[in-house]
Amino acid sequence: MTKLYYAKDADPSLIKSRKVAVIGYGSQGHAHALNLRDSGVDVRIGLRENSSSASKAKEAGFRVLSNAEAAAEADLIMLLLPDTEQARVYNEEIAPQLVEGDAIFFAHGFNIRYQTITPPQGIDVAMVAPKGPGHLVRRTYTEGGGVPSLIAVENDATGKAMALALSYADAIGATRAGVLETTFKEETETDLFGEQVVLCGGLTELVQAGFETLTEAGYQPESAYFECLHELKLIVDLMYEQGISGMRFSISDTAEYGSLTRGPRVISDSVREEMRRILTEIQDGTFANEWIEENKKGRSNYHRLQEDGKKHPVEAIGAKLREMMPFITAGKKRLEDISGG
Ligand code: NAD
Ligand code: MG
Numbered sequence: 001m002t003k004l005y006y007a008k009d010a011d012p013s014l015i016k017s018r019k020v021a022v023i024g025y026g027s028q029g030h031a032h033a034l035n036l037r038d039s040g041v042d043v044r045i046g047l048r049e050n051s052s053s054a055s056k057a058k059e060a061g062f063r064v065l066s067n068a069e070a071a072a073e074a075d076l077i078m079l080l081l082p083d084t085e086q087a088r089v090y091n092e093e094i095a096p097q098l099v100e101g102d103a104i105f106f107a108h109g110f111n112i113r114y115q116t117i118t119p120p121q122g123i124d125v126a127m128v129a130p131k132g133p134g135h136l137v138r139r140t141y142t143e144g145g146g147v148p149s150l151i152a153v154e155n156d157a158t159g160k161a162m163a164l165a166l167s168y169a170d171a172i173g174a175t176r177a178g179v180l181e182t183t184f185k186e187e188t189e190t191d192l193f194g195e196q197v198v199l200c201g202g203l204t205e206l207v208q209a210g211f212e213t214l215t216e217a218g219y220q221p222e223s224a225y226f227e228c229l230h231e232l233k234l235i236v237d238l239m240y241e242q243g244i245s246g247m248r249f250s251i252s253d254t255a256e257y258g259s260l261t262r263g264p265r266v267i268s269d270s271v272r273e274e275m276r277r278i279l280t281e282i283q284d285g286t287f288a289n290e291w292i293e294e295n296k297k298g299r300s301n302y303h304r305l306q307e308d309g310k311k312h313p314v315e316a317i318g319a320k321l322r323e324m325m326p327f328i329t330a331g332k333k334r335l336e337d338i339s340g341g
Contacts, residue, residue, distance in 0.1 A: 003181040005151070010170035012039070014163055018103070021046050021074035023067055023089070025053035027134030028107050029080035032172055033062060035141045039171035046070030046077075048089075071097035076164070078105040078128075084295045087116035098123055101157070103164060108191065109184035112154050114288040124161035125154040127184060128169045137172060146173030150182045192282045197275050204309075206266075207232065211314045221317045229318060 100122035238247035
């Protein structure tokens with residue numbers, strides 16, 4: 001049964017009775033740390049030596065310790081490092097400091113789900129995962145709102161792990177927006193599937209393939225760019241605001257009839273079959289193992305694919321056309337101001 005929690009369900013005193021270490025001071029780290037502190041929670045920051053984030057954390061008035069010192073002092077440790085760094089830092093610097101009754105928290109389930117991190121039995125293991133980037137977690141909190149979040153408990157050693165996680169979620173503002181109970185397994189697998197198949201992987205391939213089809217048929221790349229990439233945002237905004245039917249109401253009847261009859265031919269049975277294969281690779285750990293190996297080998301394949309992507313013709317034509325749309329450039333500038341560059 002779906003469980004959604006709000007502020008009335010949380011006990012703010014639980015998190016205030018803990019010593020919290022936020023490990024990492026990046027996108028999520030700075031937002032969690034600042035929101036927790038403003039909610040009256042005792043927070044220290046753990047960072048590696050020579051971390052470029054240390055000066056920012058100190059300027060914000062936090063005590064900055066090494067990862068091991070912060071973990072030793074704290075009885076609740078929130079790991080907000082890049083997911084690919086977490087296992088090494090946990091095993092070398094955090095695990096030796098854990099004592100029975102401590103809690104270790106995550107904002108994404110990858111390392112627990114694929115067992116690159118396996119905390120001992122006496123430790124509460126929970127997740128509080130905001131469904132938005134860190135700068136929004138901070139900004140909405142200061143405005144009196146919050147970012148909806150997922151919450152999960154993997155190990156309930158104290159019998160109070162869920163209440164503690166909910167108290168943490170409350171202190172970062174999430175219960176103002178809604179906190180949905182899930183599991184590490186569901187959060188990790190749906191997150192990976194969404195980014196691979198729909199949001200990031202599927203979408204970018206769809207745009208590039210449409211652009212290539214038009215330009216190879218001799219149409220101007222400018223036309224192909226406007227059709228296949230620029231307009232996407234306008235359509236997605238309508239879907240975001242009003243759902244798919246609402247979006248269909250706003251487009252022409254020609255566009256609607258064409259989309260209803262041709263869409264299923266693009267996302268054909270063989271495409272759906274491939275989606276299921278990708279989901280299976282997520283579920284059986286094939287993707288996780290491949291990504292862990294890629295990191296161990298220095299990410300050469302990853303970097304090569306990144307560079308290839310930058311050379312796609314849709315990038316050059318897009319850069320030229322966006323220069324002529326100062327309102328888009330202004331939007332980009334605003335984002336850079338918010339995130340600090
Ligand atoms: P980030 O890359 O913005 O920040 C990582 C921080 O860790 C930086 O301060 C960096 O200096 C520090 N760091 C790196 N290596 C370190 C080490 N060895 N020791 C100590 N500090 C180190 O990361 P992020 O995007 O905030 O992601 C953190 C977690 O939050 C991840 O689990 C991620 O999946 C999750 N998450 C991120 C978002 C998001 O929108 N960014 C949303 C939800 C959940
Ligand atoms: Mg400790």
